[in-house]
Amino acid sequence: MTKMKKKFTRGEATTFISRKQALKRLQLSLNDFRRLCILKGVYPQEPVNRRRVNKGSSTPKVYYHLKDIQFLGHERVMQKLRDIKAHLKKAKRAKERGEMHTVDRLQRNFPAYTLDHIIRERYPAFEDAVRDLDDCLCLCFLFSRLPKERGVPVEQIRLSARLTVQFLHWVIAARALRKVFVSIKGYYFEADVNGVSVVWSVPHQLGLHDPADVDFKILRTFNEFYTTMLGFVNYRLYSSLGLAYPPALANEVDPSDYCQTGEAHEEFMASLNQPLLSRRGGEAEGNPAEPDDFPDEEAEGAEAASAARRKARAQQRLFNGCRFFLNRETPRQILCFVIRSCGGEVSWSPLSGPGSRYPESDQRVTHQIVDRPLGDSRLSGRAYVQPQWVFDCVNSGSLLPTGDYAPGLPPPPHLSPFAAYSADDADGGDEAAQLPYSATRSAPPDPVELRRPSAAAELEEEDDDEAEDAAKREAAAADAAQVGKQQKKQKKPSVVAEGTQRRTQDAKQAAAEERRLREMMLPKKHKQLYKKMVFSRKRQARESAQLAEKKQKRQRTA
């Protein structure tokens, strides 16, 4: 007789190990383990059967794949983490003993590690890194705006700031900006990085809050990895455009005015208003990455794709020939970035900061961006607009009339280019999303007119009279009250005859009933999925109906 097989010695029970076991196996503290997981991109796994993995117990635990833990065990950074721990211990001991020479020596030989090999390992191709760039940019932009007091090393903050500025410079040079959105949380941008759309957010500048519930240790570790990644990505992006890396300004700048000599380079870089030096030495402007055009594309969304390309091309030269002047109350870096990404020229008062190129009195200025009520002190020959005009122009891909955005007046609503806008129709197309609100506002759509009968209802209408009459007769008693209510509720268009409306209603009802009968025959296998889908659609429809109703109500009261 063969030996009895013991339970939990093979299969899932051995494939996964809990976090505690992993710590023991790797001989790491929880902090170091987390750090390693963040750097290596290792995340917990969800076993198919938790009870089987946990040897019959259902205590909630975090599980890692055994192979992941083995993989972490081969990481050379892990040894460095241990070295650092030992090193800190030694340094502390020496310091307490007053052996300053030892402290000095230890400090000199502090174990340093790089994450280059991890970048290469996690992102074998450049495209992989670009696809994961969203979170990277968000965190780097946050770090670049942190005050230098929060227990975050200044080097990390400065490095983040430098790298994000470098990235913005690339976007400007490549004219890759596609969408901008000003939300109450911050600015959202979408750029086209080598065909991959990358979305990131930048917090508002003023008064970043210090949250008590945030563990900056974790954010720092993420940032450590992301700065390395962003550096390599920047290098690659710069080389693809033929720009010199590390970036240098094409023109000599005069640092004497408003900053120290050592900081001049950084300050002028951060102003985003100077062209970069190309690798050959000249000014690297005017070589935007043109979106490729494939005329004989046979893909399904070929038309939509070519429309997107057309729009992208329009965005790249949107502000060509426009000269902007920014008033001091506007967000300078953001506006400069957006305008220059679309081919415009920007300047501001030299008193606001470095990077100014021409004075306010310059005759060639076409637009002045103002964010406060303006008195009579207006110069002729230029349009005064609010900052939102710039963002709405970029999203629509065309220069909008400036009249709606005059300073001191409430501007038209600012819509998210990332979401479709249509209060009346839940399935609003992409085209509607890209229209600025002003276009929709100028001709407010009448919901009654625009509401198309559904395909099923149309079919029913074509049906023979007998069925209609029958349905009508049957439903008449039941729905007399309901119909009356609905009629009262709906503003009845005068052109629509009552009989037609009732017939349409009956047909609709018949269609709904037919649908209910079909639903009854739904196999059990699909019932849950079907219910979910219908639920979400109904909710969507309900929400958009609520929005439409609110809009109507406001229009009526206004």
Add this chain to the structure above:
Amino acid sequence: ALAMSDIKKQPIESPLTAPDEYDYDSSDDEDIRNTVGNVPMHWYTKYPHIGYDTEGRKLMKPDTGDQLDDFMAKMDDPEYWRTVIDPKTGQRIVLCDEDVQLVKNIVRGRVPDPNVDPYEDHTDWFTSDTMATPVTAHPPSKSSFVPSKWERLRVGRMVHAIKMGWMLTGEQRAEARRQREAAARGDNANRFYDIWDRQAGDEDEAIRRKLPYIRPPKKAPPTHYESYNPPEEYLFDDEELEKWRNQEDYERRVNFVPTKYAALRRVPAYPGYTSELYERCQDLHLAARVVRHRVSMDPEDLLPKLPAPRDLRPFPHLRVLQYLAWPEEAQDSQQPLPITACSVDPSGQWFAASGAGGRLAVFELTTGYRAWSAQLESASEGGLVSATWNPCADRPCIAAGGAGSGRVYLVATDRCDRLLASRFAEAWATTSGEQQQQQQSAAIWTILSTEASANGAAITKSRTLATVQLPTAQGGVKQLAWHRQGDYFLTVSDSGSLLVHRLTTRSSQSPLGGAGKKAATAAVCCAQFDPVKPVLYVAEKARIQVYDLAKLTKLKTLKPNARALSCLSVHPTGCHLLAGSLDSRLAWFDLDLACTPYKQLRIHTDGVRQCVVHPSLPLSASVSDDGSCLVLHSRVYADLLENPLLVPVKRLRGHQVGSVGGSGIVRVTACDFHPRLPWLVTGGSDGRIVFYSS
């Protein structure tokens, strides 16, 4: 040396008067009485004292006189030129000749002490000449001529460390320092390079993570709600704001209150920005990732493709008539008692209905005219159930069972062809004599009217022909069903026993077990005869037994996947069976196919009371406690390979629509089809009868 000279100047006393030599200790170290140490003496210029003695007392400065005294001394004192002031004590000291000579030698750059000869002859203690015999005889140690092993090992370790990059050379260290400083400034220029300059090779594969990388989901893109200047309708009104405030975090559709700012410059920093990013980071490294394929399909595609009901006409869908069966009953007791059964006669002109009030009535189908009505049982006994018209036109009679009394009433009706009625009456009269010859019956037959044959006028009147009393142990009648040929009918009693009765012999028997004996099977819920074959379908609680009546054997057991079967109906071909259950299911069996249902229909939300298959058209119907009657198109094909087509075509809610009074939902309790036309009659718990036509 100065101190020495000072001592020499002390007056020499005679030994007798000489003080103890310890009073003025001449030892070099202890002679210095001032204990301030080697400090600049100008620190004391402001003070009257010049230091402290060994006891800690202040040493006062001696009186040095003023400038005049100094001048006088210069003029008078011949020793003035060799007098100096000791900075430690403030005393004037006259230098002796040797001291003067010493000072002079130093000033001239000579050897200070004249007694020292700097150029005296060198005595060569260890000569270079090799002696004939060594001074020491021990042999030299090996280490004295072999390079140090430990040094070699140590150097080796250092070389190794340098090679491995563990140890830095001075140059490397300087370079590292430069880089560190550059990093601190944030501009180590050559930190980054083209890391993706070559394609991923095998060595990359070897170090790569073995599990597939699941890319984290992108963050949800911002909506219009998030705009700093959203359209008006996106802002919360008071009600929505209140609702948002009272919701938990996970219930909210947006985690912020939409706000409108008049200008961009007024937008403050978002308080939760860092926290949100932190949450995202937490998710990235703490959340398990699972790939879920999102279904991007129209829910319409999931629905089964069925022919449209309008293509499957005719079927009953128009409510034509609705009336109370016994209006007088409704007047007596405000709540009309439910209809328990409907049954349409073979000609299709009339139908019989029985009620819980114990009445039996015959109505004209198309007009609702009540042709005949009789109170057969009292309501307190439980009324009548299962009034069923004999399906054979030659035997125009109705059978109805007493729910409480356990009595079956056979009622001859005059609503038929007179010829047929008289023939039946005659046949009944002639066969009544055979009652005595019958050996044994499971139930007691009581013949009420046999005289009809004599009186020609009476035979065409409706009257009760006979009653069949079931054994009292079996309780009341639950269900009653005729055989197609109209000679046999079966009864199912409350206790679940089944009896088959024969008209011509007026006898009853128990096919499943002997009369009086305990039934061989489990309690029967309902039963039906096969219309074609000598087969009996007996529904127990959760299964259906199929018996061959000719051979008296069990053919098979059907498993309808239901827990409380309530009704059965056999397709006119005898190949299909429809079974309804109180757990709101309907099962369609293809009897040639399998013992499990061909289709399970969960089309009702409450228990199914009765189901009927149309005798000639591809239709079936079921009525349920949920107050609706569902009409199914049920087409059966002659081709055995083709599956039956079952399509629900209409849900009839006639009983709910016009009903007045009563509480709660109106249950539909009975239904029957017209034998040839797509017409349907239903009875409900509100005592109403509804007639539907196509």
